[in-house]
Amino acid sequence: MREGARDGGLPTAGGGMSRRQLLATAGVVALSGAVAACSSGGTTSPRRRVLPNDPVVAATERTRLEAGGGTLRSFALTAEPGTIDLGGVMVPTWTYGAAVPGREIRVRQGERLRVDVSNALPDPTSVHWHGLAIRNDMDGVAGLTQQPVVAGKSQRYEFVVPDAGTYWFHPHVGTQLDRGLYAPLIVEDPADGAAYDDEWVLVVDDWIDGTGSPATTPDTVLAGLRRDGMSAMGGMDGTAPASASEPLGSDTGDVVYPYYLINGRLPIAADSRTVRAGQRIRLRLINAGGDTAFRIGIPGVPMTITHTDGFAVEPTSKEAILLGMGERVDAIITVPPSTTPILAIAEGKTGSAQAVLKVAGSSLGDTGGALAKLAASVPFDSARAAAVTAVRLSQKAPDVRHELVLGGPDGQYNWTINGRGYDPARGLPVVQGQRVRLTFTNQTGMFHPMHLHGHTFQVRPTDGGAGPRKDTVLVLPGASVDVDFDADNPGQWLTHCHNIYHGEAGMMTVVSYMST
Numbered sequence: 001m002r003e004g005a006r007d008g009g010l011p012t013a014g015g016g017m018s019r020r021q022l023l024a025t026a027g028v029v030a031l032s033g034a035v036a037a038c039s040s041g042g043t044t045s046p047r048r049r050v051l052p053n054d055p056v057v058a059a060t061e062r063t064r065l066e067a068g069g070g071t072l073r074s075f076a077l078t079a080e081p082g083t084i085d086l087g088g089v090m091v092p093t094w095t096y097g098a099a100v101p102g103r104e105i106r107v108r109q110g111e112r113l114r115v116d117v118s119n120a121l122p123d124p125t126s127v128h129w130h131g132l133a134i135r136n137d138m139d140g141v142a143g144l145t146q147q148p149v150v151a152g153k154s155q156r157y158e159f160v161v162p163d164a165g166t167y168w169f170h171p172h173v174g175t176q177l178d179r180g181l182y183a184p185l186i187v188e189d190p191a192d193g194a195a196y197d198d199e200w201v202l203v204v205d206d207w208i209d210g211t212g213s214p215a216t217t218p219d220t221v222l223a224g225l226r227r228d229g230m231s232a233m234g235g236m237d238g239t240a241p242a243s244a245s246e247p248l249g250s251d252t253g254d255v256v257y258p259y260y261l262i263n264g265r266l267p268i269a270a271d272s273r274t275v276r277a278g279q280r281i282r283l284r285l286i287n288a289g290g291d292t293a294f295r296i297g298i299p300g301v302p303m304t305i306t307h308t309d310g311f312a313v314e315p316t317s318k319e320a321i322l323l324g325m326g327e328r329v330d331a332i333i334t335v336p337p338s339t340t341p342i343l344a345i346a347e348g349k350t351g352s353a354q355a356v357l358k359v360a361g362s363s364l365g366d367t368g369g370a371l372a373k374l375a376a377s378v379p380f381d382s383a384r385a386a387a388v389t390a391v392r393l394s395q396k397a398p399d400v401r402h403e404l405v406l407g408g409p410d411g412q413y414n415w416t417i418n419g420r421g422y423d424p425a426r427g428l429p430v431v432q433g434q435r436v437r438l439t440f441t442n443q444t445g446m447f448h449p450m451h452l453h454g455h456t457f458q459v460r461p462t463d464g465g466a467g468p469r470k471d472t473v474l475v476l477p478g479a480s481v482d483v484d485f486d487a488d489n490p491g492q493w494l495t496h497c498h499n500i501y502h503g504e505a506g507m508m509t510v511v512s513y514m515s516t
């Protein structure tokens with residue numbers, strides 16, 4: 001197994017790709033052009049982009065290693081085609097290790113995670129560690145931070161895990177995320193467990209891969225969207241305004257999915273956990289969907305939200321949680337006296353998923369009434385939570401501001417940021433040490449869960465309160481959301497819509513560290 005991009009930065013042509021393949025990779029052009037004109041601050045002097053193989057990236061990692069202790073934890077992962085049982089429905093798909101979700105990786109804060117990834121897929125792939133602020137050359141974005149891992153090859157990812165919390169991983173190549181290629185990555189804090197007795201990781205997903213005949217794949221879905229523009233979905237016709245009980249408005253997705261899953265299971269064969277009445281369970285909720293937000297609730301059981309995207313918030317009790325693609329929420333519940341479903345309604349779509357809290361002496365009743373009640377609830381957007389004091393950013397005026405105007409789609413289903421599609425060579429310049437404000441302004445009719453790699457920003461609510469730390473935030477139609485972060489992790493970092501089809505169709509750009 002070769003060492004992949006470790007320390008040496010981008011692999012060269014000797015790393016398993018032909019020169020032709022290298023030239024075919026869009027990122028190579030961008031990454032070899034190390035000099036970019038600086039467009040900010042009125043200066044004309046050229047500044048250098050801080051690339052994944054810049055010595056400052058390795059130096060930043062050494063600082064983390066010294067802080068964390070760095071016990072090495074090794075895992076192996078194979079991305080492979082296979083047939084999966086969703087609970088009576090067999091689908092051909094791509095998975096990590098023949099399971100959906102793939103097997104959870106669980107480490108402790110400060111440990112050094114090593115994952116040897118083998119690509120047994122017919123296509124190139126990569127692995128992105130969603131939400132973790134790790135070294136840039138391990139971020140897994142093909143064409144920006146590494147070359148893709150071609151079919152039949154392997155790559156070692158190795159990095160210090162800086163923050164505790166609920167994370168996950170998935171490929172960053174094409175539409176592969178909307179296959180079965182995803183798994184939880186849980187980072188434990190030594191202080192975990194004081195407020196609860198047990199925990200349960202629940203990964204919700206929308207599923208279309210391998211269904212129908214001939215079998216649909218995410219690639220055929222995207223090709224269909226490109227062909228039809230938005231006409232097939234009538235996406236631009238929606239007129240119903242957003243309301244408290246329907247916060248996304250009337251355009252809630254571009255793809256009609258036949259199935260919705262929790263932990264890879266259809267409701268009819270739901271994943272379950274045997275628990276005791278009165279036990280306190282920490283739920284770690286992850287939305288791995290491609291085009292679906294979920295509304296999650298447990299009939300008669302309030303959820304005490306404790307974390308958003310891994311970071312602690314002031315505990316707040318809610319009946320229903322809205323979870324966009326890529327977002328995570330941790331919530332503690334007290335197990336009720338009898339068997340109860342955990343319901344995840346596909347927000348604004350037809351269908352739902354469920355898991356079951358099994359309590360001895362009772363079985364699951366009809367969920368129809370509970371689903372109707374949940375559908376009529378006012379779901380909580382975790383962007384409205386408040387970070388606990390310990391994880392708040394200092395009050396400080398931004399040194400640099402970038403607005404990202406979200407636009408689209410046009411007749412070819414192109415989605416844009418600031419009027420442009422994705423170009424890895426073009427970024428939003430920042431300099432290490434700056435306080436950066438990003439403003440996401442949504443000029444489209446659809447919601448966008450906007451994700452930033454390599455940092456956990458703090459949402460800045462308009463009322464001046466302390467917003468939560470997050471790495472993925474829902475930007476509702478017509479809305480504008482401010483987020484701040486400290487530029488403390490040099491490199492080239494993708495920021496994009498976590499709707500996989502929007503991202504692939506252009507709604508991605510780069511937060512680009514420049515040398516001083």
Ligand code: C2O
Nearest residue numbers: 128130326451494
């Ligand atoms: Cu879940 Cu660009 O990532």
Ligand code: CU
Nearest residue numbers: 448497499502
């Ligand atoms: Cu989007």
